[in-house]
Amino acid sequence: MxxxxxxxxxMVTTTLRDHRKELADNVSKNxxxxxxxxxxxxxxxxxxxxxIAEPLDYQENxxxxxxxxxxxxxxxxxDVLTSAKYDWKQATVAVTCNGRELRSNSGKAAMIKLAxxxxxxxxxxxxxxLSSDVYSDGTTANQINGLQALVSNAGTGTVGGxxxxxxxxxxxxxxxxxxxxxGGGGITPSATTIQSLMLPLWLxxxxxxxxxxxxxxxNDYFTFYESSLVANQRYMDADEATGGFLTLRYKSAKVIFxxxxxxxxxxxYFLNTDFLKLVVHSAANWTRVDDKSSVNQDAxxxxxxxxxxxxxxxxxxxxxxxx
Numbered sequence: 001m002x003x004x005x006x007x008x009x010x011m012v013t014t015t016l017r018d019h020r021k022e023l024a025d026n027v028s029k030n031x032x033x034x035x036x037x038x039x040x041x042x043x044x045x046x047x048x049x050x051x052i053a054e055p056l057d058y059q060e061n062x063x064x065x066x067x068x069x070x071x072x073x074x075x076x077x078x079d080v081l082t083s084a085k086y087d088w089k090q091a092t093v094a095v096t097c098n099g100r101e102l103r104s105n106s107g108k109a110a111m112i113k114l115a116x117x118x119x120x121x122x123x124x125x126x127x128x129x130l131s132s133d134v135y136s137d138g139t140t141a142n143q144i145n146g147l148q149a150l151v152s153n154a155g156t157g158t159v160g161g162x163x164x165x166x167x168x169x170x171x172x173x174x175x176x177x178x179x180x181x182x183g184g185g186g187i188t189p190s191a192t193t194i195q196s197l198m199l200p201l202w203l204x205x206x207x208x209x210x211x212x213x214x215x216x217x218x219n220d221y222f223t224f225y226e227s228s229l230v231a232n233q234r235y236m237d238a239d240e241a242t243g244g245f246l247t248l249r250y251k252s253a254k255v256i257f258x259x260x261x262x263x264x265x266x267x268x269y270f271l272n273t274d275f276l277k278l279v280v281h282s283a284a285n286w287t288r289v290d291d292k293s294s295v296n297q298d299a300x301x302x303x304x305x306x307x308x309x310x311x312x313x314x315x316x317x318x319x320x321x322x323x
Contacts, residue, residue, distance in 0.1 A: 012115045012118070012119055034130075034134060036254070036273060047283070092306070093126045095119055099299060133262070134261065135258075136149070145311070146262075155320075173201055173319025174320055175322070177323050181201065191225075197321050198270075201270055201319045201320075205318070211272065212319075213252065214271045215255045217258070218266060222268075229248070268321040278308060284308075289302075
């Protein structure tokens with residue numbers, strides 16, 4: 001007869017095998033930004049590498065020349081590419097059970113219920129943790145780059161190994177209510193002023209067909225924006241393109257509130273998701289590794305591991321409205 005721990009392990013393995021894709025999907029569906037990146041195909045699986053390297057097209061080719069007849073053509077080489085390099089970050093959640101629980105639930109049906117309950121709890125914990133990290137500043141040990149790092153309140157910082165103080169093309173846009181980019185005195189964010197803060201940043205971040213497609217907002221700024229609209233302007237949408245999240249529209253962008261996911265208050269991120277993606281290691285996408293047994297505990301532990309990072313290829317096309 002199999003030991004309770006072996007049966008529990010088998011039950012977790014079976015349940016996880018059936019639900020591993022569901023786990024990865026549910027993590028994205030718990031967060032508006034991750035849901036949009038997933039739907040857009042901007043969750044990329046990678047199979048290795050010391051770090052995540054993203055090629056950047058950071059300036060124009062300088063050889064553009066107008067000429068006539070036998071004029072000499074400019075064939076000088078142009079340095080137009082560089083790379084942003086992001087470290088792999090790791091996260092884990094463990095399915096655990098002690099010996100007393102195992103023996104008390106030794107019947108097969110009871111063991112199945114116990115295994116599923118513990119795995120469901122691990123899944124909820126994983127999606128809540130990653131959802132919070134997506135908005136972080138990345139300063140906590142081993143934490144991914146969140147939006148507070150990629151689209152910082154100051155628009156500066158070193159991201160992907162590039163110092164934006166020296167490389168100004170790598171700064172993100174900032175619209176501060178206290179010091180608006182359009183000039184003039186400070187603006188107190190409210191239903192009557194929120195659009196006066198949004199438009200200047202939108203214009204700054206729009207270059208031809210490149211423009212913000214997603215605006216992720218804290219609850220307070222989303223409330224201001226919705227209140228600023230007359231009834232026939234409130235185009236609400238909860239289709240599968242936004243993973244079921246209720247959205248408004250600002251010009252061509254979705255406006256989504258994501259207040260339960262860790263987004264800081266008084267924040268409205270203007271994002272061009274063509275240049276944002278979540279890179280995940282194919283061998284660590286909430287993948288179960290070998291059981292860990294302690295020599296001094298009557299327990300079984302099964303870690304689920306994740307490895308990846310949120311990366312940006314163009315900070316200048318991302319921005320924030322802040323207080």
